[in-house]
Amino acid sequence: MYCVQCEQSNKGGCATKVGSCGKTADVADMQDILLRLMLGVSVYADRAARLGARDPEVDAFTPYAWFTTLTNVNFDQSRFTVLIARALDMREKAKACAQAVDADLSELPEPATWNPGLTQSELVAAAPFAAIQRFMDRDGPSIVGLRNLILYGLKGTAAYSEHARVLGKEEATIHAEFHRICAFLGGDPTDTEALLAEALAIGALNLKVMELLDGANTTRFGHPEVxxxxxxxxxxxxxxxxxxxxxxxxxxxxxxxxxxxxxxxxxxxxxxxxxxxxxxxxxxxxxxxxxxxxxxxxxxxxxxxxxxxxxxxxxxxxxxxxxxxxxxxxxxxxxxxxxxxxxxxxxxxxxxxLPGFAEDAPEKRIPAGFARNTVMGVAETLLDMIKQGDVKNLFLIGGCDGARPGRNYFHDLAVATPQDSLILTLGCGKFRFNREELGTINGIPRVLDMGQCNDAYSAIQVAVAVAGALGCDVNDLPLHYGISWFEQKATAVLLTMLHLGLKKIHLGPTLPQFLTPEVLGILVDNFDIRPTGDVREDLARMLEAA
CATH class of the missing domain: 3.40.50.2030 (Rossmann fold)
Incomplete structure (x- = not known):
C-alpha cells in the first residue's frame, strides 16, 4: 500500500499500512490492481475507437470501476475481487472489439497483457506491479507526480461521468477521449511536457463531462429554483x-x-x-x-x-x-x-x-438553487450591480471539505469578504459558512449556493457570460478563487480551471502530496496557483489585484 491520493492520507503524508479513511492495505492494493487492468482495457478500447468501433458494455463498466477507487467510496475487499475478474473480462471484450476492425495491436503496453491472477495469493503477489510508486527510483518523484495528477484527474472525471451515465446520459466521444488518455497513461510515459498536456486534456474532458451531467440533472429534474x-x-x-x-x-x-x-x-x-x-x-x-x-x-x-x-x-x-x-x-x-x-x-x-424524530426542531432555513439558469436569468440585474459599483468583487469559495483545522480558512475568508461582494459557492465546502448571516445586496443573498462540486460548470458559465458582457477576459474580472482541495473530483475540477486558463487560484488548506516542488513550480509558473496562507494577507492581495 502506498496512497497519496487525498489530503487525509495519514494526515498529509502517504498511507502505507492503513489509510486515515479506514482503507486497509489489502483494499488499497486491490484498487491499484483494478486500475492497472483498466488502463489495459482502455488500450484496446482506444485502438478500436480510432477506427470507429466501441463496445457499450466496456464503456459503461469503465467509469463505474474507476469510481469505486475514489477516496471514501468502497472499502469492501470482496467487491474488488469481483471487479478485478470483470475487468479481465472487459479487457477481452475490448480486445475483441479492436480485432474486429483490424486495429493495430502491436507494441502493447504492459497493462494490456498483464495478468495478476484471481486468487488471493496471486493478487497479493501482483500488487507491487500495480503500485503507483513502482517506478519512483527509475523515473523520479516529479514524473511519478505528474502521472498521479493524470491518474487522480481521471478518477474525478470518471465519477462525474458515472453520475451522468446512471441518469441515461453518455457520449461516445467522451468515452473515446477517456480511453485515449488512459491508454497514454498505461504506457508509463516520462515526457514532462506530454504529461502536462494530457493533464490539461483531462481538464477539457472534465468540462464536457460536467456539461453532460448538468444536462442530465436539468433534463430529468428541471433547473434549480431559489x-x-x-x-x-x-x-x-x-x-x-x-x-x-x-x-x-x-x-x-x-x-x-x-x-x-x-x-x-x-x-x-x-x-x-x-x-x-x-x-x-x-x-x-x-x-x-x-x-x-x-x-x-x-x-x-x-x-x-x-x-x-x-x-x-x-x-x-x-x-x-x-x-x-x-x-x-x-x-x-x-x-x-x-x-x-x-x-x-x-x-x-x-x-x-425505527422511531424517527419525536418532535419538530426550531425551524432554520437557508437559500439554495443559484445554479447557472437562475443566475443568468437575472444577468442584467447582476451586470447593472457590477457596473454601478454595488458589487465590486465576486468570490468563488468552495470545493471539497475535510477535517483539518486549516479548513477554517474558507470560513474566515467568506466572513471577511467585503459587504459589496458576492460569494459563489459549491461542493461541501459551503458548509463552512452557508449558515452565517452574511447579508444581501439589493435583496440578493451575498452567498449564492450553486450546487454540488460538479456544478463548477455553472460557476464557469456565469463567469464566462459576465466577462463576455463586460467585454473582458475572465482573468480580468474582479473574480477571486478560494478552492478547498480534498480528493480526486477536486483534482478534475482544478484541471478544468487550468485548462480554461484561470489564474491566481488560492488552493488549500494543504497542497496535494503528489505535487512535488518541481511539479508545483510548473503549475505556479504557468497558472500562478497560490497555496492558501493568512486570510487577511490573501484577501488583501485579491482585492489589490481587482
Missing amino acids: TMVRMTPIAGKAILVSGHDMGDLEAILQQSEGQGINVYTHGELLPANAYPVLKKYKHLVGNYGGAWQDQQKDFAAFPGAIVMTSNCLINPEIRGYQDRIFTAGPVGWNGLPHIENHAFAPAIACALA
Whole structure:
C-alpha cells in the first residue's frame, strides 16, 4: 500500500499500512490492481475507437470501476475481487472489439497483457506491479507526480461521468477521449511536457463531462429554483440520503411516498432540494447535518435509516449505526447491506422500524438553487450591480471539505469578504459558512449556493457570460478563487480551471502530496496557483489585484 491520493492520507503524508479513511492495505492494493487492468482495457478500447468501433458494455463498466477507487467510496475487499475478474473480462471484450476492425495491436503496453491472477495469493503477489510508486527510483518523484495528477484527474472525471451515465446520459466521444488518455497513461510515459498536456486534456474532458451531467440533472429534474431549504428536522419516521446521486434520491422518494417517512438530504445532496421535480415530493422535507467529515456525529444522532449513494463514506462501526446504513452504486463497506438496481425496500423497511424524530426542531432555513439558469436569468440585474459599483468583487469559495483545522480558512475568508461582494459557492465546502448571516445586496443573498462540486460548470458559465458582457477576459474580472482541495473530483475540477486558463487560484488548506516542488513550480509558473496562507494577507492581495 502506498496512497497519496487525498489530503487525509495519514494526515498529509502517504498511507502505507492503513489509510486515515479506514482503507486497509489489502483494499488499497486491490484498487491499484483494478486500475492497472483498466488502463489495459482502455488500450484496446482506444485502438478500436480510432477506427470507429466501441463496445457499450466496456464503456459503461469503465467509469463505474474507476469510481469505486475514489477516496471514501468502497472499502469492501470482496467487491474488488469481483471487479478485478470483470475487468479481465472487459479487457477481452475490448480486445475483441479492436480485432474486429483490424486495429493495430502491436507494441502493447504492459497493462494490456498483464495478468495478476484471481486468487488471493496471486493478487497479493501482483500488487507491487500495480503500485503507483513502482517506478519512483527509475523515473523520479516529479514524473511519478505528474502521472498521479493524470491518474487522480481521471478518477474525478470518471465519477462525474458515472453520475451522468446512471441518469441515461453518455457520449461516445467522451468515452473515446477517456480511453485515449488512459491508454497514454498505461504506457508509463516520462515526457514532462506530454504529461502536462494530457493533464490539461483531462481538464477539457472534465468540462464536457460536467456539461453532460448538468444536462442530465436539468433534463430529468428541471433547473434549480431559489429555495429556502429547511436545515432542522421535523417529527416523524426518517430516511437520510447522502452522497451525490439524485437518481437514487428520486427512487427513494418514489418508493417511500405515502408511507409516512420524511426524507432528508445530507452533504452534497443539499442542492437537490432546489430541483423542481424533486421538490414536488412533499416528504422531501429538507437537509440534515453538514459536510461529509461530520457524518459520524450526524449519522449517530439520526433516528432513522441512512443511504450512502456515493462518496464520502466513513467507518460506521465506530459510532454504532452500521445496522441502519445501506450502500448503493459504487459504495461499499464490508458487512453493510448493498442496494442493487435502485430497489430501496430494505432501507424503507428499516426506517419504518425505527422511531424517527419525536418532535419538530426550531425551524432554520437557508437559500439554495443559484445554479447557472437562475443566475443568468437575472444577468442584467447582476451586470447593472457590477457596473454601478454595488458589487465590486465576486468570490468563488468552495470545493471539497475535510477535517483539518486549516479548513477554517474558507470560513474566515467568506466572513471577511467585503459587504459589496458576492460569494459563489459549491461542493461541501459551503458548509463552512452557508449558515452565517452574511447579508444581501439589493435583496440578493451575498452567498449564492450553486450546487454540488460538479456544478463548477455553472460557476464557469456565469463567469464566462459576465466577462463576455463586460467585454473582458475572465482573468480580468474582479473574480477571486478560494478552492478547498480534498480528493480526486477536486483534482478534475482544478484541471478544468487550468485548462480554461484561470489564474491566481488560492488552493488549500494543504497542497496535494503528489505535487512535488518541481511539479508545483510548473503549475505556479504557468497558472500562478497560490497555496492558501493568512486570510487577511490573501484577501488583501485579491482585492489589490481587482
